Amino acid sequence: MALIVQKYGGTSVDGPERVKNVARRVVETKRAGNQVVVVVSAPGDTTDKLIAMAKEITSNPPARELDMLMATGEQMSIALLAMAIQELGEPVISLTGAQVGILTDGVHTKARILEVSCDRLRRELDAGRIVIVAGFQGVTCDNEITTLGRGGSDTTAVAVAAALKAEVCQIYTDVDGVYTADPRIVPGARKLATISYDEMLELASLGAQVLQPRSVEFAKLHGVVLEVRSSFNYHEGTLVKEVNDMERQMVVTGVAGDRNVARIAIYDVPDRPGIAKVLFEALARESINVDMIVQSAMRDGVNDIAFTVARDDLAKALEVTQKAKEEIGATSVAYDDKVAKVSIVGAGMITNPGVAAGMFACLAEEGINIHMISTSEIKVSCIIDEEHLARAMRALHKWFGLD
Ligand code: ASP
Ligand code: MG
Numbered sequence: 232m233a234l235i236v237q238k239y240g241g242t243s244v245d246g247p248e249r250v251k252n253v254a255r256r257v258v259e260t261k262r263a264g265n266q267v268v269v270v271v272s273a274p275g276d277t278t279d280k281l282i283a284m285a286k287e288i289t290s291n292p293p294a295r296e297l298d299m300l301m302a303t304g305e306q307m308s309i310a311l312l313a314m315a316i317q318e319l320g321e322p323v324i325s326l327t328g329a330q331v332g333i334l335t336d337g338v339h340t341k342a343r344i345l346e347v348s349c350d351r352l353r354r355e356l357d358a359g360r361i362v363i364v365a366g367f368q369g370v371t372c373d374n375e376i377t378t379l380g381r382g383g384s385d386t387t388a389v390a391v392a393a394a395l396k397a398e399v400c401q402i403y404t405d406v407d408g409v410y411t412a413d414p415r416i417v418p419g420a421r422k423l424a425t426i427s428y429d430e431m432l433e434l435a436s437l438g439a440q441v442l443q444p445r446s447v448e449f450a451k452l453h454g455v456v457l458e459v460r461s462s463f464n465y466h467e468g469t470l471v472k473e474v475n476d477m478e479r480q481m482v483v484t485g486v487a488g489d490r491n492v493a494r495i496a497i498y499d500v501p502d503r504p505g506i507a508k509v510l511f512e513a514l515a516r517e518s519i520n521v522d523m524i525v526q527s528a529m530r531d532g533v534n535d536i537a538f539t540v541a542r543d544d545l546a547k548a549l550e551v552t553q554k555a556k557e558e559i560g561a562t563s564v565a566y567d568d569k570v571a572k573v574s575i576v577g578a579g580m581i582t583n584p585g586v587a588a589g590m591f592a593c594l595a596e597e598g599i600n601i602h603m604i605s606t607s608e609i610k611v612s613c614i615i616d617e618e619h620l621a622r623a624m625r626a627l628h629k630w631f632g633l634d
Contacts (some may be wrong), residue, residue: 233398234356235260238270238366238388242405243462244308245275253462254315257275257361261321266356268395270366270388273304274314278381280369294339298368298378301340302328305384313363323361326351328368328376335369335377340379342369344386344449344605347394364391375472378596385446393453400455401468402442407461409434409441410471411633412486416621419634423484424467427474430484430511431457433576433610438489447471462465474578482579483631486623489572490617492522493545494602495552496537499562503530507536512582517551522572523605523614533561539614542568570602571620574612575627587611593630599623 237260239253255270261267273281281300287290292300309325328510332348355362366384369377379386385402392400407422409431414420426434428451435444441459450457450471461466500506507526514521519540527535540548545568552564580586587604590611594601599622603614615623628634 232265232266234266234395235266235269236268236388236395236397236400238310238384238400238402239272239462240273240384240402240404241275241277243403244312246310250274250308250311250463251315251318253312254312254319256403256462257312257316258273258319258321261361263387263621268284268356268362268364268391268397270314270364270384270391271305271308272366272384273301274308277307285288295375298339298342298376301378302365302368302376302613305367309365316361316363321361321533323357323363324355325363325365326355327365328387329370331364331370333364333390335371335379337371337373337377339375339377341380342371343445344379344390345367347390349394349505352391352395356421359455362426376442378463380443380445382443383445385443386449389446389449389453389455389457390414393449397455398617399458399624400450400459401460403460403462404441404463405463406441406459407464407466409439409471409485411484412624412628413488416488417486417628419625419628421633423469425472425474425562426484427578428471429609430474430578432473433574434485434487435609437487437572437574437576437610437612438491439485439487442471460594475588481632482578482583483575483577483633484579485576485598486624486628486633487576488620490612490620491542491571491572491580492539492570493548494537494539494614495518495545495548495566496535497552497561498535499533500536501560502532502534506559510536510552513555514540514548515552517547519548519551523603523612530585534591534598539570539572539603563620567602569617570614571617572612573623573627574610575621575631577631578609580610581608589630590627593626594623597622597626 337344
């Protein structure tokens with residue numbers, strides 16, 4: 232008898248018909264002779280609506296109470312799904328994160344899982360029940376309810392799968408796998424049969440919405456094999472696992488685009504030690520994530536620094552940068568929020584030189600100007616004008632033979 236963890240995302244449990252559909256699939260899996268633990272998200276855009284409700288009361292809701300509120304979304308899903316499974320005649324029980332014993336740190340709204348207790352889960356499974364677990368939530372050692380950051384149900388599922396040493400962790404969503412690019416933008420995109428943890432992590436961090444990046448990190452750390460599938464059909468999905476070099480067929484595995492990018496430049500920064508420290512420490516203190524950083528060559532004792540942040544953080548980042556400008560004696564600050572980031576990802580890059588050059592050649596051929604570049608071992612990203620993003624993605628997809 233195999234133990235399978237299944238996670239169903241918000242769209243899969245949005246409304247009674249969809250909940251019943253999920254119930255049927257879960258029961259099928261159980262009746263095929265498996266033990267099943269199901270992790271669910273809040274229905275549809277419930278979490279967004281809960282946050283909006285809080286914002287109607289206060290522009291700055293206290294994080295503890297926001298967690299208390301947000302955690303209710305997933306509780307709706309577990310109860311309704313348990314009822315639907317009961318209707319189909321299978322023994323089932325729903326459990327909150329706290330009831331399972333999903334222990335987290337105390338960082339409200341972005342808590343990290345420290346430990347998942349298996350006692351209750353095992354007891355329920357041994358009693359022959361399907362166990363439904365609320366995703367996205369946990370509890371601190373002081374019994375405070377926490378949530379794991381947006382999209383956190385994926386991480387709950389992986390953590391539960393790791394703790395129970397499940398055979399596989401199936402992530403059911405509204406797309407039937409991981410694609411070489413977003414098919415809505417790149418019509419020639421193909422579904423990948425497998426992808427490595429590292430590549431998936433890059434794609435997830437670069438704006439592919441399929442999995443929460445932290446869940447991929449967690450899966451890699453614990454060797455949990457993920458299977459991304461659709462809850463609306465029975466197509467084969469994509470396996471996320473360790474992939475060795477022999478199995479690798481393409482140098483580039485995927486193309487990603489991200490519009491949630493803004494670029495800030497600070498001009499005539501004195502060229503002396505400690506300047507970057509002042510600016511970037513100030514940004515870090517405000518929890519602003521800086522992605523790319525470029526410093527120009529020195530001229531007359533000054534240089535320019537440009538960097539990118541998420542567009543959501545732009546207003547705050549500008550404020551911080553203006554303040555830092557005074558402190559470090561730079562002359563001016565400018566920004567551009569009409570940029571986007573296009574990236575290519577592939578573990579094959581490590582052993583194949585010239586991939587970055589290929590990307591630049593492709594963009595040049597399209598007449599697309601590159602503002603900034605950054606690379607890691609397995610990805611190259613370029614900041615370009617947002618209006619060219621879709622065209623850049625399609626051209627790169629073709630250039631690297633992914634069509
Ligand atoms: N309901 C939460 C969210 O919308 C968690 C999740 O869907 O994974 O972010
Ligand atoms: Mg969600």
